[in-house]
Amino acid sequence: MTKFQRPDCVSLDAADALAALREQFSLPNDVIYLDGNSLGALPKSTAARVQAVVTEEWGRGLIRSWNTAGWIDLPSRVGNKIARLVGAAPDELVVTDSTSINLYKVLSAALAIARVDSPQRRIIVSERENFPTDLYMAQSLAAQHGMQLELVEQGQALSRLHDDVAVLLLTQVNYRSGVLYDMAAVTAAAHAAGALTIWDLAHSAGAVPVDLGGAQADFAIGCGYKYLNGGPGAPAFVWAHARHVNRVEQPLSGWHGHAAPFAFTPDYQPAPGMARYLCGTPTLLSLAALECGVDTVLAAEPFGGMQALRRKSLALSDLFIRLVHEQLSAHPITVVTPIDAARRGSQVSLTFDGDGYAVMQALIARGVIGDFRAGDKTRGDADLLRFGFTPLYLRHIDVFDAVQTLRDVLDSGLWREARFARKGAVT
C-alpha cells in the first residue's frame, strides 16, 4: 500500500460534502482540536445568543421572559432537538441538571421498578472502566437500596446477567478505550435475562447514530458539553422509555417536576411524562448556549444527519489509525481502540511506553490538543493518549498534520523537557 500524503488529504477535504459545517465554529487558527469528546468547540452563534438572552431577555424582559421569551419551555424544546439525534420520540427527552444527577434519577427509577417486578434481583452490573462518576453514583444508590454494585471487565457484562441482576448500567462508548457497544443487541440480551438497561450516551450523542426507541432501551442519560458543543458545564439530558416514564417517580422531587409547579401546593405530585425528571429552576444561560451547540449538529440533517457524520467520523479515525501505523512505527505507540470500525466510537486512544502525560503536554504546546487519561496502575491499566474526531469541524488535513506533529514531538524528544512533566489540576 502506498503511503498516504498530505495532498491526498487536501483532495478528500475538497470532496467532503460536510466541509462547510466547520464554518459554524470559532476555532483558533493555530490549533488542531482533537478534544471535542471532552469539551466541544465554540459555535459562532453562541456568544451573540447568550448576549441577547442577557441583555434583551433578562435585562429588558426581566421576569416576564419566563413566558414571553419561552424560557420555561427551553428544557423540553432543546430536549426535542436532542431527541432527533438519539432516536427518541418528541417529548420523551428533557434537558436538565448534570449527567451525574440524571444518572441518580434514572437509576433510582430503575431500582424502584425492579423492586416491584423482581424483588429477588439485588445486583447492579457495570464495568470497572466505566466513567467514575457513573460508578460513584451507583455505589451510593446501591448502598441506600441495600443492593450491590458489581463491576466486570470491559465487554464481560453479558456473561454476568444471571437472575440476580436488576440493572445493567453501561456507557455506550467507553471514555478510555473508545469501544462502542451495539445498543440493540446488548439491550435485547439484558431483557432476555430479565434486567433493565441504563445507557450513558456521554460519548454517543452527536458522535454516533443512536436509536433508543429502536433498541427498546429502558433509560438513558447524556452530556451537553461534549459532542453537542453546549459549552463548559452545559446541562445534560435524560430519557425514559414511554413504558416506564409514568410508572415510577424519581427521587429528586423539585418543583419543576411537579404536575402544577405554579399552583404552589405543599404536596408533591409528579408531572405526567418526562417533565417529572426536571428538578429545580433551569440554568437558562447555559441552556441557551446548549441550544446553539445542538443546532450545529442538527445542521448536518440536510446532508444526511448522524449517518453522514458517522461516515466522516470513521473516515477521520481510520485515517488517523493508518497514519499512526505508517508514520510512528519507530516509536513505542500502540492503538488500543478497536480497528474494527463497527466497534469504535468517535475517538482513538493510544498507549505510549514512556511518559505519555509529557508527550501529550508537548503535543499541546505544539498546537495539537488531545488529552491524557491515567490508567489504574493497581489493575495494570495503561495510560492513554486520547484523540477525539469531531466530524463537524475536523478536516482530513488536520488529522494528517496532527500525526506529523506527534511524530516531530517523538522524533525530536521534545517531550522529555522538564516543563512537560508538570501536572495541572485538570488533566
Ligand SMILES: *Cc1c(COP(=O)(O)O)cnc(C)c1O
Ligand atoms: C463526561 C461524562 C460524564 C460527566 O458527568 P458530569 O455530571 O457532567 O460531570 C458522565 N458520564 C460519562 C460516561 C462521561 O463520559
